[in-house]
Amino acid sequence: MTLGVEERWDLIDKISKATITFGKYRHTLKDAIGELTVKPMTGIPVAIAILYGFWSVFGSFAGFFTDGFFVRLFDAYWLPWLQEIFPGQGGWLYAIMVDAGGIESGEFVLSSNCLESFGVLTSGLFVAIGIVLPAIVIFYLMLALLEDIGYMPRLAVLIDTMLHKIGLHGYAIVPTILSLGCNVPGVTATRILETKKQRFIMMTLLAIFIPCGAQIGIMQDVVPDLMGWILLYLIIGYFIFGYILNKIVPGKAPEFLIDVPPYRRPMLSNIGKKVWGRIAGFFKVAIPFVLLGCAIVGGLYQLGVIQWLGNVLAPVFVGWFGVPAETAGPLIAAFLRKDLAVAQLSVIDMTPYQMVTAVVLVSIYFPCVATFAMMLKEGWKELLGALATLVVVVFVYGGLIHLIGILLGVA
Template identity: 40%
Template sequence: MSIEKKTSKTLLLVGNPNVGKSVIFTRLTGVRALSSNYPGTTVGFMEGCLRYKSEAYRIIDVPGAYTLDPTNEAEQVARRMIDEGADLAVIVLDATALERNLYLAFQTMERGLPTIIALNMVDEARHRGITIDVGKLESLLGVPVIPTVALSGVGISKLIERIPEARTGHVAPLSSEERWQKIGSIIGQVQKVVHRHHTLRDTLEDLSVHPLWGGLIGILVIAVSFYVIRLIGEGLIDHVLDPLVAKFWIPFLIKLSEALKGWPLAQHLLVGNLIDGSINMEQSFGLLSTGLYVPIVMVLPYVFSFYLALSFLEDVGYLPRFAVLFDALFHRLGLHGYAVVPALLGLGCNVPGILATRVLESERERFIAATLISVAIPCAGLQAMIVGVIGHLGIRYVFITYGVLFLAWVIIGRILHMTMPGYSPELIVEIPPYRIPSVRDLFFKLWFRLKGFFKEAIPLVMVGVLLINALYMTGAITVITGILKPIFTNLLGLPAEAAAPIIMGLLRKDVAVGMLATLNLSPSQLVVATVTLAMTFPCIATFIVLWKELGGKKMTGSLAIMIISALTAGTLLRIALSLSF
């Protein structure tokens, strides 16, 4: 259902990160919502609508912020949204951290915006021995305060009923020191904390951020997540999508191909080349064959399973802890801990990995993260071929391949960090308690992410297929291969025939590795060729998304880094292997 453009009032949903604001947004709007970026930024926000009695509200989920004195791009956007004016605001407070949450609430109310407070997570506060006098808090603030439990929906109907009661409250403009003094006075009057015994959940929360145990738990979480992701992804491909394609889509394409025999150009563009007299969904490169098969059958199942795992880890409350554990390492690469999210997604598919760089705050961070994903993080399909093809040579060659990619990731990251202007902002993240996620909200979040994939990735792959067809139809790919043959022979120690498969990596890197395996290369040559392939041009889907996210100028810089890095790594690896084996 589309969002109505004309609504009588605009309502801002304001709060710190991890206070349950997005869940309340979902409760208020249901599925009648859309996501977009704030103009001139990469900060996303959600927009939906709510009807209550005769009133209609346009609800905007303002990016999470700790303060309206901005320390990052998200807080800059939050401030601009609030300052630009709205009819009213619902400020979501975390009842387990009321003192810190009230600072943003005061700043918002000081702007004279009619306000209503949603005191969320009152169940968790109770479990922690925290009791809050809601009536007294409402009296001191001068605005309605409604206790809620967003995950279960408790208090949401009362919140909706009291939206018309939003008021400006008793808060006047204050200095930072005066604001904290006022907050301290309020906390002393409304909040009581009693002793509570340490629970198993408390122990697990402490262990998961411990330098040693947190790392071990992180490794376990990654291992289990990737097992589940691969299980779901491969299960969907092998048992659902491939059988459907074989039963329904390929017969349709065969009939279409026969009908278009009199129009060879249309036949080639829509259906593609026949491989050994039949349609090969991976290599025919028609818009309706490879153009749809690659994003929907080969990529979408892994995107679905990755986003499912990611959403679960977010809603459970583990992901911020994971980011904290990796923050020190990523800072050495010019990033902060949340860059682990795009990196993990990139291990499934580089497309969602690069799209996920939007969670990072600066253009500098997004460029570094996107480049590192494209150069040194192999997608699931490429990993499967590395293990399958290189693994037959011996496990040491698999370790060499992954070792070189990891070293490239670290070294390129360090070089970019030292040479690119700007700085890496500190990781400021609220670590929420562990929670049991809501299945409804988890799949709502998953649906929005998949909608973004369908909207952005699939059209880009179709454009890429058209581009590749143009290269082949004009003979440009043959010219490019001829130009690059001396480089492959002299620098990488590979036969001239290896140039074509590596260039084919622009289409499908996993297919290209399979083509390398047919050239009777020595083990050392095959490893060099595979590493070079993995680090050069990303597949066409990733290439197009990289172009869209970075822009033409920065994408060109990123590609230059890829080419130089791949040739350097391949050459040094050839020399090292010739001395060692």
């Protein structure tokens, strides 16, 4: 026999009266801090401070290890050593695995650093280990701290009103922040949203506007001065297109109720396990894709496919997005490897505004293969919808950024 809802609560009432006594509750310091971080007047400044702190620790930690250690290791020792010992200099295998080099005054010259060589064993490994690894380690370490202390639900409460404008609610901050590490768990985390509409909007926005840790790491490394603008354009895009999607996608966007858990002291062992597990998971997915993507891009360059596509599409890139014709190649290669494409872009001569446009374009492009597969798992209709949105967004938003540049007189 089962009870009705009323009867069940009635029974619970009886049981609790017979078994529970509530003593006097003392308001503790923990509660006070808890309230201060969730009330808008004090909570919003605290949230800004925490996010800013997050960002600056991220930047300095990643920069310290990448520039201070890995760049030297890879450029001064690994690259010259491989260039020396790998057989068949100038051949296609050499170009794909080690160094595609360049032609200077009619002569083949080797690259001087791992961002320009575009070999699987040079650029591929350097990006994966030298740039992405430090970025991911520090990101997940800080994320784990915020998670275990119990800050995430408070952030969700604070940002709730804003996210309602785009058909989501405060809790959407969880998949969004998870996606800053890797979009794959971000897509899975959309399950905590109640309706199909919300999940679709969230997934689409994640895949388009949220760069993952690997991308952020490489942007931070090659175009650190422009990061502010790039992120600003991505955040604005997230809200503009979220707003539009909310208007056109049918379905409901309900209110949310959330339990704000008490702050807890994070346990070192749990942080360690979690960070380690996530890094291991990321690398199981990312390393093969980085290396394979690198090999495919290298192969397509060798076959002249990317140059050909670049020439065909250059007028679109130049006319519509306002970026130089040379960016066509990397922008096409970005379909396979966004991180390498950013590195390629960084060595092309263009104005800062063109660089911002090009990097934003790369970010909002096609999601990485792993994310694509995860979205397919959540539903093929949603995936198709997300892809259609993506194509529209790339053209509309890319054009809009160009237009803003023209109006500001910087494009």
